[in-house]
Amino acid sequence: MSNMGFYVSPEQLMLDRANYAKKGIARGKSVTVVSYKDGILLCAQNPSSTLHKISEIYDRIAFAGVGKYSEFDQLRIAGVRHADLKGYSYSRDDVDARGLANIYAQHLSQVFIHDHKPMEVELVVVEVKADQTNDEIFHVLYEGSVNDEQNFAALGGEAEQVRDHLANNFKPNLDLKSAIALSTEALEAQIASSDFENSNSEQANPVETTNSSSPKIQVGDLEAAVLERNKEGRVFQRLTDEELANYLT
Template identity: 50%
Template sequence: MPFYVSPEQQMKDKADYARKGIARGRSVVVLQYDDGILFVADNPSRALHKISEIYDRIAFAAVGKYNEFENLRLGGVRYADVNGYTYDRRDVTARGLANLYAQTLGTIFTETNKPYEVELVVAEVGDTEASDQIYRLTFDGSVADEHGYVAMGGQADAVAEALKARFEEGMSLSAALRAAVQSLEAQDSDRHLEAKALEVAVLDRNREHRLFRRLPAVRIEELLGDSAG
């Protein structure tokens, strides 16, 4: 006898499955600062990146299953390269990438037995803080236009609550990094995150051409120790 599961129950089971998988991962924080957008991941691995450049002014951050979000990242890079080459580099936007990812994730969630266990942020730095774009995408293809800060993975609610208390508009890079790290540490009162356990990158609006850059451990230590910032 065939086993029947209602569509509503099937969607709920898939959503619960994806949420549990994402919650098992380590957290990532994305927040605006005075000169751009900061990405901070609780990630001691030097080989498996959670934060990556997609295009000139656009970066990608993810939590969940590495092989799944890496497939999405590569698809986004291909999309950006083809559109930038075929049309104009200015036609490649975070909004366009977010729409692409939303369609892909939505299709996978509804049409396959196993949803992707991923959550993403696609961010584009603008000429001013007001023109920055940050889009958060969940496993079912839902898109949210975020402002200020985003926390994903692990105990995301606890991290977001800590960020809410610490975030201020126009923060310096060092102040934003300290706020991000302290918020990540809020998941566990006994946890102290050192520079070597962090993956940190920025989209710096003051740079030319490619605005994405990774921060080495030495620079992270300097910024965390800069009480003047």
């Protein structure tokens, strides 16, 4: 990074980079992960039905990313390649979420320190296990730190409200319908708070605030997929708009 010969303290450099990455990530909508009785549910607010935030990596492993699409999609592709190569050279049982989360972390920290700019992404790598208490949720941040989350996770710019909502309402052994309800409510909490911020900053437009009922996510704006706990082989399954509409009524 060019500093034109002036001294920049390492603290300042790291802070600038972190702020740059955070800003990029904050532009995107959040993703939720919720472990439930029969699997793990991943939900994202995503109006596009073709540019996915949630994807399959391997038999029991899924991936979700927020931030800059081109960057997390590049990491998704690398993850699928890593998993398929590992499964081919060893065995399908040897591919695990922890290993993948670690090499993502390595790569992100390498880029954060050495490249021209940090990656504006936040990822989650999840693996469904036979027993709900053993489900693995790894949350990887833009600078390469890894958090091992229990039961649920939220990522994205407004993740704090979403995470708070999940933390206050999560129960073990939810069924899929309740898990979807919990996830969409958490995502809606985020919209509500960001709308609140907007209405505060844009006081020239007070008409918007008269609509006080909490905003609902439309089925078409929701992307959802599950890793099914009790199936064999490739257990990743996207939920169609029809299925989602049924669960949300």
